[in-house]
Amino acid sequence: MSVLARARVQVLAGNVANQIAAGEVVERPASVVKELVENGLDAGARAIRVELEDGGKTLIRVSDDGAGMDRDDAQLALQRHATSKIRTATDLIGVATFGFRGEALPAIASVSRFELETCGEGEDATRLRVTGGKLDAVEDSVRQRGTTVTVRGLFYNTPARRKFLRATATETRAAVEALTVLALTRPDVAFSLTSDGRVLLDCPPAARLIDRAQALWGGELADTLLAVSHRAGPLEVSGLVQRPAQARPAGRKGYVFVRGRPIRDPFILRAAEAGYRSTIAPGDRPSLLLFLDLPGDAVDVNVHPSKLEARFRDKFFVEKVVGEAVREALAPLEAAAPLGGVGFQVSGAWFQREGSASAVAGVPLELFRAESLTPDTRHQTPLLQVFDTYILFQTDSGVAIVDQHSAHERVLYEDVMRQLSGDGAPAQRLLLPLTLDFAPSGRSIVVHTAPNPHPRFEAARCLQELVSDLAGGRFGGWQNRLERFAATYACRAAIKAGQTLDVGEMRQLIVRLLTATLPAHDVHGRPSMVQLPKEELERRFGRT
Numbered sequence: 001m002s003v004l005a006r007a008r009v010q011v012l013a014g015n016v017a018n019q020i021a022a023g024e025v026v027e028r029p030a031s032v033v034k035e036l037v038e039n040g041l042d043a044g045a046r047a048i049r050v051e052l053e054d055g056g057k058t059l060i061r062v063s064d065d066g067a068g069m070d071r072d073d074a075q076l077a078l079q080r081h082a083t084s085k086i087r088t089a090t091d092l093i094g095v096a097t098f099g100f101r102g103e104a105l106p107a108i109a110s111v112s113r114f115e116l117e118t119c120g121e122g123e124d125a126t127r128l129r130v131t132g133g134k135l136d137a138v139e140d141s142v143r144q145r146g147t148t149v150t151v152r153g154l155f156y157n158t159p160a161r162r163k164f165l166r167a168t169a170t171e172t173r174a175a176v177e178a179l180t181v182l183a184l185t186r187p188d189v190a191f192s193l194t195s196d197g198r199v200l201l202d203c204p205p206a207a208r209l210i211d212r213a214q215a216l217w218g219g220e221l222a223d224t225l226l227a228v229s230h231r232a233g234p235l236e237v238s239g240l241v242q243r244p245a246q247a248r249p250a251g252r253k254g255y256v257f258v259r260g261r262p263i264r265d266p267f268i269l270r271a272a273e274a275g276y277r278s279t280i281a282p283g284d285r286p287s288l289l290l291f292l293d294l295p296g297d298a299v300d301v302n303v304h305p306s307k308l309e310a311r312f313r314d315k316f317f318v319e320k321v322v323g324e325a326v327r328e329a330l331a332p333l334e335a336a337a338p339l340g341g342v343g344f345q346v347s348g349a350w351f352q353r354e355g356s357a358s359a360v361a362g363v364p365l366e367l368f369r370a371e372s373l374t375p376d377t378r379h380q381t382p383l384l385q386v387f388d389t390y391i392l393f394q395t396d397s398g399v400a401i402v403d404q405h406s407a408h409e410r411v412l413y414e415d416v417m418r419q420l421s422g423d424g425a426p427a428q429r430l431l432l433p434l435t436l437d438f439a440p441s442g443r444s445i446v447v448h449t450a451p452n453p454h455p456r457f458e459a460a461r462c463l464q465e466l467v468s469d470l471a472g473g474r475f476g477g478w479q480n481r482l483e484r485f486a487a488t489y490a491c492r493a494a495i496k497a498g499q500t501l502d503v504g505e506m507r508q509l510i511v512r513l514l515t516a517t518l519p520a521h522d523v524h525g526r527p528s529m530v531q532l533p534k535e536e537l538e539r540r541f542g543r544t
């Protein structure tokens with residue numbers, strides 16, 4: 001048995017407790033940026049400025065134009081558990097401010113040379129100076145309404161922690177990311193970040209999330225994003241999700257916000273990706289900005305030391321609804337990739353697109369209905385096949401261009417999924433049964449009936465390709481076996497490119513495509529349809 005000297009139990013001195021708390025709250029300059037910017041937002045700021053030197057290792061300064069504090073409050077704010085944001089534990093339910101613990105300022109001040117300058121409306125300004133948690137000075141100051149916190153020499157008095165700081169570029173990147181996340185929560189607030197004098201972020205106040213996304217990442221990404229807006233019971237899902245065809249395996253933006261707070265939740269991101277099922281290639285990761293709004297008592301935001309997680313009362317419900325929301329966003333034809341902005345943009349005010357990603361194209365479906373097919377052709381939308389591969393037609397807001405193979409693939413995929421889940425598959429009895437031999441076992445199978453997706457369908461060849469695809473692991477990334485089968489079949493059975501179609505065939509295909517659930521996306525993560533918005537034509541020909 002080991003003999004340890006028995007130590008006396010003692011309450012830690014306040015500053016030691018602060019430093020320990022700092023271990024949880026302040027990990028690196030980015031965490032300081034996060035806490036100070038959150039405080040600015042909680043104080044009602046309209047503009048927040050962040051300055052970094054040496055990735056924040058030398059200096060972090062956050063200035064806001066919020067409500068500020070009077071001298072007493074400023075001094076109190078530096079004490080642990082001092083907060084203006086909640087009074088009782090029940091206030092935590094549905095808390096609407098970022099802060100509620102009263103931890104951040106004392107924690108940061110205990111591990112840095114800290115200066116806080118603040119001024120409330122119509123009050124005198126105050127400057128406080130704290131070194132390693134010890135209050136050095138309380139002085140008069142002169143400034144406008146708002147608060148500026150300057151943090152120098154982060155972790156100067158805890159060398160073990162300072163050692164863990166990374167290269168300047170890495171810390172800068174983390175701080176930019178911390179600000180980016182918060183900038184997404186409040187498009188209406190202006191944010192900027194400079195690093196060693198260089199402006200890295202500059203976001204003017206914006207009306208819409210898409211404008212904020214554009215300010216943060218540029219139009220190229222913003223143009224690929226579609227709006228999500230879906231409600232189910234108490235849960236509202238909104239935000240932006242990327243068009244399937246523009247999803248890539250790397251570099252996606254994935255953000256989840258719950259009641260306006262950023263959280264990390266890989267399960268919600270995965271649930272959203274599940275909503276993309278059958279529209280993206282396995283391995284592709286669409287960008288996702290998801291805002292979940294639900295009543296305060298349906299979620300607990302106080303389960304993580306830096307509030308990066310939330311606990312839902314009914315997680316399964318939340319995930320299910322997120323998946324539905326994504327699917328709903330991908331369903332309309334507006335989700336088709338626009339053949340305008342992206343990769344097509346001509347600079348100059350004339351051709352500038354107006355913020356929002358896609359032109360709205362509703363296709364007047366009645367022009368395609370089967371009954372109008374035969375007797376009266378006057379009101380039918382003309383269809384044009386070009387290169388024996390693409391079908392062009394006019395919509396009420398532009399020109400749609402459909403890839404006949406991709407479109408047919410989407411249609412067949414949805415048919416097969418429906419049939420597999422109960423409807424049964426219509427099949428044609430073959431006059432002459434087919435006998436197919438399969439290597440290497442040498443087994444033969446005899447086929448008596450086969451589907452008949454189009455007149456040029458070759459059943460034997462399709463079955464052989466299907467078996468070899470499935471054996472060879474095509475669509476191997478797809479988890480669901482039925483979906484894998486349906487996608488493989490659809491891909492092999494669909495009309496090929498290079499096939500001449502008559503008007504009846506084209507019309508039938510377009511009718512079926514436009515009544516599909518996700519008409520604009522094929523099963524490989526490519527578009528089945530692109531649109532040339534009318535405004536784009538008008539712009540190009542100088543009609544606007």
Ligand SMILES: Nc1ncnc2c1ncn2[C@@H]1O[C@H](COP(=O)(O)OP(=O)(O)OP(=O)(O)O)[C@@H](O)[C@H]1O
Nearest residue numbers: 039043068077083084099100101102103104105147
């Ligand atoms: N930029 C600011 N403008 C106005 N008041 C501020 C500002 N920063 C802090 N305060 C005041 O100081 C208090 C303490 O701030 P601190 O960040 O330490 O705690 P908190 O925000 O209440 O909770 P949390 O620790 O969860 O962030 C706040 O409750 C607020 O009243």
Ligand SMILES: [Mg+2]
Nearest residue numbers: 035039099104
């Ligand atoms: Mg705070």
